[in-house]
Amino acid sequence: MTAFLAKRLGFGFLTLVVASVVVFAVMEILPGDPARVMLGMNATPEALETLRNQMGLNEPVLLRYLNWAGGLLTGDFGRSYTYSSPVVDLIGERVIVSLPLAIISLVLSTAIAIPVGIYAAARRGRAGDTVSMGAAQLGVAVPNFWFALLLIYVFAVWLRLVPAGGFPGWSGGIWPGLKSLILPAIALALPQAAILARVTRSAMLEVLGEDYIRTARAKGMPRRYVLWRHALRNAMIPVLTILGLQFAFLLAGTIIIENVFYLPGLGRLVFQAITQRDLIVVEGVVMLLVASVVVVNILVDICYALVDPRLRVRG
Known part of the structure; x- marks a missing residue:
């Protein structure tokens, strides 16, 4: 190891x-x-x-x-030409918005996608499979910014349950901060959940056709036990791959959503730095995002080795 x-x-x-x-x-x-x-x-x-x-x-x-x-x-990202402030301070102010948003979105997409993918695989060719994958296809096709605008109209303008945009800061309390991130997290999570659900279904179908799954069923093991204990663990390699890529995307690809909801996150900082030609800020944020992708990939590789010990020997 x-x-x-x-x-x-x-x-x-x-x-x-x-x-x-x-x-x-x-x-x-x-x-x-x-x-x-x-x-x-x-x-x-x-x-x-x-x-x-x-x-x-x-x-x-x-x-x-x-x-x-x-x-x-050494942790010195330089000094912003536009803001006359260290780039590290600017990133620190914005990452406390983007990181919780990415984590909430990833948790939501995973909580939705894996059960839906398993459900669709267990009912292959039936109505439940068709409806689930049809909804997933729709989620992949719909742009997240259009879905974000729809969420704002329904839950912020019409029902008035959550704010339409802005971020009050964590100093005002955890709940007001989380409340302002609910709609952006849903707008980011549902398209990613659609992709992950399709990948989970495909991986589960491949595993369910293996001989050891048929042997387990022939021994009289309950279908639920076979699905969650045997099939899911062996289908997790491609699922973990997509999860790692999605977290990197959610952290680095929130420029549109943060601008739609007027969130002061890393995506909005990059957008403002590009328009103001503040290259030192762009370089610092991009390298931070690259480092986050590298760290996530290393963690995913470790998860591979934990899920399938054979990979440790091959590695």
Whole structure:
């Protein structure tokens, strides 16, 4: 198990190094001058030169990359040009919104998808299977931002059960904060639950056709016991893969939903930084998201090894 973890950690670190080079290079080749965007088109050449020196834009590219990468290793993500604040502080203020939103969405999608997928697989070809997979297909097809607008109209405007947008902050209490995240979490969770339900159904159907499942049924084991104790555990490998990808998507892909609900999260911070040409903020947030994806993938690999011990030997 130690060699298994060491190999995964080594691949994760290598991924972060390659990602840092790619992110920095992409930010460098983007057209436009951050100093001119900040000062405006009427800025004098002297003012532009002074700001470029303050931002370190006149230094060699390799030196700027090494300084930036070294800062990442020490937790220094640089200083925002627009907000005049450390990028770490900006991320810390926004991640307390995006992370709970991603976790709530993942829990909701998992709680919905796995029982639906098992139910559909156990009733293959019947009405329950057709209705469940039809609803899942609809969930995949409907854009989450349109579904978010529908939720706002029904539950916020018409029924007035939850706020339509905004975030009061956790200082006002846990319930007001969670209440403002309910609709965004549902808007994010249902499309992901539709995908996960279809994957769970396919994995369960493949496992249910195996010889050891028929043997268990022939021995007189209850159908419920065979489904949940034997079939589900062996079908969890593809399900865990999708869960890991979904968490990374929910954490990194909430730009549209956070803007629809006016949530001050990481997605909205990236959107604002891109429009304001605040590249140091974009680089810092993107690298944080890349690191979160790497960590989630390592955790998923560990879960693989726990579910199927044979993978530890192969790894």
